[in-house]
Amino acid sequence: MFPELLKTEFLANRFLMLLGLLLNVFFILLMGVFDDRAVDVFIGATSIVFYIHVIVMVVSHSDQKITRLYAQLPVTTQQIFWASWLVILTWLAAQTLIWFAYGLWFDAEFEAAQISLLLQRALGVLVFLAVISIAFDLWGCRPRLWFWLYVAFLAGLISLPIIFDVNSDRSGQTLSDLLLATFSMSTGTGLAVLSVLFVGLLLADLAVFKRNDSYLY
Amino acid sequence: MLLHISEQSSATLQEQILVQIRARILSNELATDFALPSIRGLAKDLKVSVITVQRAYDTLLNEGLIYARRGKGFYVAALPESDRSAVAVARFETNLQQLLDAARRDGLDETQLQQIFTRALGKED
Amino acid sequence: MAYLEINGLAKHYTGYALGPVNLQLDCGCAAALIGANGAGKSTLFRCLVGSVRRDGGTVSVAGQQTDEQHVLWRQQLGYIGDFTPFFNDWTGHKNLRIRSQFYPAWQSHKAESIAERLQLDLNKKVKTYSTGQRTKLSIVCALAHSPALLLFDEPSNGLDPVARQTLLELLFEEIEAGETALLYATHHVSEVEGLADRLIFLNNGTVTLDAIKDDLTEKWRHLSFRSEQAIGSIPYATPQKSELPYQQVISEDYEASAAFLQQQGIHDIEISRLSAEQIAVEILRNNANGANHVS
Structure with a gap:
């Protein structure tokens, strides 16, 4: 039942993830306005979004774990634990990759x-x-x-x-x-x-x- | 099939169900091969336990008044008219015997009993 | 086969303890769980489904032990608790589709026909649902995979009378099909009078009475009689409000009570049956009085 659970978790979080992605794109476009395109400046700009994201994630993370169990789905506590963390890891990996990509493309001193x-x-x-x-x-x-x-x-x-x-x-x-x-x-x-x-x-x-x-x- | 459970009767639930179904079969109200309600269905309608209906049906099975089809339910058995009346006669005799015994205990004599009986039959017409 | 077998289930809180509870429900059995507020009904259900850890005892469902490592037994469970979480931003349909992935025995057409009979619009988002509509969706979820065990904890809360009736019909059909056992906690015994075969009473965390319904309805009667002087302590009987010379009692063994009255020279006794609801009220009242006597 783990694949089904994982699928459910990603489905449940896809809007939040999409929103994070869109905001990043928005900031990348915004950076075009500035002269200084260093990665630090970009990270600084996106960090507001980033920390709001962190807070939303951690709350929904603990909420989800409990709700799936409460819903009596045929999954173990351990499966729910890992599925919920995998969502967070995926999202964080995506954010880090975006920073990497930005640095490689726009920051000469990356x-x-x-x-x-x-x-x-x-x-x-x-x-x-x-x-x-x-x-x-x-x-x-x-x-x-x-x-x-x-x-x-x-x-x-x-x-x-x-x-x-x-x-x-x-x-x-x-x-x-x-x-x-x-x-x-x-x-x-x-x-x-x-x-x-x-x-x-x-x-x-x-x-x-x-x-x-x-x-x- | 509308049965009635009496609030006042001292008869058990099982007896009440048994007597009413039996009477309807013997009086031809329920024709041969009529499908009786499922045990659980009747229990639900009468708000009695499944086991109570089960026992009533078992008794009817033993009496040969109904038969079971595997997985389908219970049906009224084909009874020759003579059987119906024979069962009815036997039942009436038993019931009457109890009444007669009670009446004799209360001191009624044969003449009085015959008068009552004739009068009761007369009223029927 | 026992579809639900509880052995020595226990749960301790400070100032309150549940159990040890022993209970067995066979296939095709429908039992009503009755108890006052705080008697432990919901705690029992939560311990059974595993949303609260039990302190002791074993539970098996359709022959499978229920523990944390083995959760496939939950595919055999249809549970309605005080709250079922759904994805609020999704429609009823989508919530059902997500859930169906976890149950190999899920029948979509069954789910839809139940929703239709409950008059639940599955095209609406769950966040627009009322409490009753959420309960209806939980009912669909609990029945769509035809589970071996149905655990319903006051499922009719918030349901309109028509939906309540439909729920009872649906449950009846499940049990009539003969592949399931039902434990139904309720405060309204009259609601399940036609459905439940067994009445299980829970008081202060323990099962105080577990009886076939008709074993109770055959014995409990309301007796009324006329006597110039008050008759004290009739065996098995609880006096009701009465005005001399007319007296009324409720007896849990009417034959014994009536025999006693006849010994006292009272012959004209009017005896009438009690509904399961009336009997349950009496038993709960006696439980409460018993608790008061102890304390």
């Missing part, structure tokens, strides 16, 4: 370093999605305390460096600095760290989703 930067960016988004997805999936677990502990952990992760910063009167070491550090790591290391992190989080998400006590809203 180089290998920028390709890896784009990959890191995509992987960074995946890590972010996985972190949020785990939060959604923890909601269905019993006791609910797990969900709150996780949220507290995330909040701590974000706020602690800031508090530490204020107290120690030292600049640097905020989470955003850490992220920036990851992005500016040497190509190989940065990609490796993010990949491992993403795969780890994905497996954790699967484990959490399979252990849900209730798949109702």
Whole structure:
């Protein structure tokens, strides 16, 4: 039943995907107006669309997983999990490819370093999605305390460096600095760290989703 | 087929169904090869359990008043007229015997009983 | 063969527990599940279909164990819960087409004829549907693949009287065809009186009574009689509102109650039958009173 499920997921998301594609085309055409056609400028322009997309995707992703189960389709929790993630991966891959294509065609200075930067960016988004997805999936677990502990952990992760910063009167070491550090790591290391992190989080998400006590809203 | 379940009768549901169908077969109201409602269909209409109708039909089968066609349902059996009346006579005699016993217990004598019987038959005409 | 077999199904929440529930429905059996609000009917259904994880027990459907790794049994299931998700932007037709891919036994013409009988317009988008129309679409989804097990949790909610009647006819036809078992939870016993053979009562998470309908309707009666002095505690009987010298009771074993009254010298007893609905109300009331006595 997995192919049928995958087909259903893509059908259900095709308008959102099409919209993303159209907006990209729109921005590509818009870039023709500007003198500076660097890939960074294009990415900057499309990032508004991109982040709105990310938010819509992550919400519909967790919603879909639950609805398919609720609909009593003859599919396993695991199949639903993978089908839903495959949609996200496909969509992100498409967006990254568009950036690549833009860079190759329009940016004279598009180089290998920028390709890896784009990959890191995509992987960074995946890590972010996985972190949020785990939060959604923890909601269905019993006791609910797990969900709150996780949220507290995330909040701590974000706020602690800031508090530490204020107290120690030292600049640097905020989470955003850490992220920036990851992005500016040497190509190989940065990609490796993010990949491992993403795969780890994905497996954790699967484990959490399979252990849900209730798949109702 | 319209049957009626009495709210007041102390007879069981199964007896009520049995008696009514039997009476209709014996009185020729239901002709030979008439298709009886399905067990579940009758149960639904009368709001009784399937098992109740099943037992009533089983009794009718045993009495030879109906027959079953595999996978099709139940039909009124072909009864020679003599059989119909013989069954009817036997049934009436049984019923009458009970009434007579009750009447004798209440102290009615033969003359009175005969008078009642003649009067009742007279009213019929 | 048992089309539904539940062994020791249990689910625990803080302050509430379901089970252990043991239940068996054979092919061709139609059972009504009756219980007060909060008795655990919906929880039981959710545990059966797997939208809520059960804490213990096994469930098999048409001979197949139901667990997370084996989900093909769901092709044998027609379920109506409190809400069925559909693709709101798509028409009824398209929703059915998507669903049909998952069920090899799906019959499109059957789906369409059911929709027609329920007077459901499949060309409209689901988001324009009312609650009742959504329920109608769920009914089509639950029956189009002629499943072995029908689990209907208060399916008539939001349905108009005509649609409700059609639903009962459809269910009757499924059962008459003899390849299915039905568990139908409802608050309106009169609705399923013609359909259900068995009445299963759920109270505080446990099955308190599981009986053939006629076994109940043959025994429960309403008794009324005349007596100058009040007759206290008649065996098996619950006193009803009455004004001396006329008294009324509802008895769960009328022969025993009547025999007792006759011993007391009361002979003129009027006995009348109760509908399954009336009996269910009495049983639920007794359940509730019993719970009050304990606490």
